[in-house]
Structures are given as structure tokens and as C-alpha cells.
Amino acid sequence: MLFSAGIGDTIVNNAALSNASCTENAARYAEWCEKAAACTFGQYLELYRHHCDPRGDFARDGFDDTGFPSGAKSWETVESYLLSKRACIEAFEAGRQIWRSYVRDMAQWGDEELVAAWEHERCSGLAVA
Structure with a gap:
């Protein structure tokens, strides 16, 4: 489900985002925006x-x-x-x-x-x- 990630998942995902390149972060953000819009x-x-x-x-x-x-x-x-x-x-x-x-x-x-x-x-x- 779109909103089912737990707080632990969010912390892990945020850590991964901080270590990712700007291009990867932009791609992940675009994917999130697409899911949120739908x-x-x-x-x-x-x-x-x-x-x-x-x-x-x-x-x-x-x-x-x-x-x-x-x-x-x-x-x-x-x-x-x-x-x-x-x-x-x-x-x-x-x-x-x-x-x-x-x-x-x-x-x-x-x-x-x-x-x-x-x-x-x-x-x-x-x-x-």
C-alpha cells in the first residue's frame, strides 16, 4: 500500500536518500509524486x-x-x-x-x-x- 511503510522503513529510506546521488534522489521523488498523485x-x-x-x-x-x-x-x-x-x-x-x-x-x-x-x-x- 502507498502509506503502509512503518517509521523504521522511513528512517532507513531517509538514510538511503541522504547517501544517494542528486539524480537518484530526483528519480525517487518523481516516483513518489506519481504515486501520491494517483x-x-x-x-x-x-x-x-x-x-x-x-x-x-x-x-x-x-x-x-x-x-x-x-x-x-x-x-x-x-x-x-x-x-x-x-x-x-x-x-x-x-x-x-x-x-x-x-x-x-x-x-x-x-x-x-x-x-x-x-x-x-x-x-x-x-x-x-
């Missing part, structure tokens, strides 16, 4: 799976649910799915928090639909700083 909402949930709060519950449920709309490009898609499952209000709130973070983070990569979603979140006054 991250789906379902993959983004991996960031929250180990949280001991409602966001963690939402992430685990969404990540493990094969019917979850992991490729969603709008909150309405996720919300519609949650409504169809009769999810509790806490699931809606936690999911919305994660969604806002996702569109904020992914909008920087230029996905037009996610840029529009981020603009919608910002204009609604609900955006995460």
Missing part, C-alpha cells in the same frame, strides 16, 4: 486506520468494506454510500473530516475534480486549516 480516497484511509478515535473507526470500516466507494471524487458519493448503509452520525462526521483532509492534500496534485471539491469545501466554510 492516491484514491480508499488508499488515503490507510493514514487513519490506527487512530483510536471515530476517524480510525471510519477508516477501518471503509478500508475493509469491499463496497466502499474508494475512488470517490465527491463527498456526495461517500455520503450517499453511508446513507445506504444507515451509518451513524459519528461515521458521517469522521468521514467528512477525512474527506476534507483528502481533497486538501490531493488538490495540490492538480486533479481537476479534487481541486473543485477542495474549492467547494473552502467556500462552504468547513475546510480544515
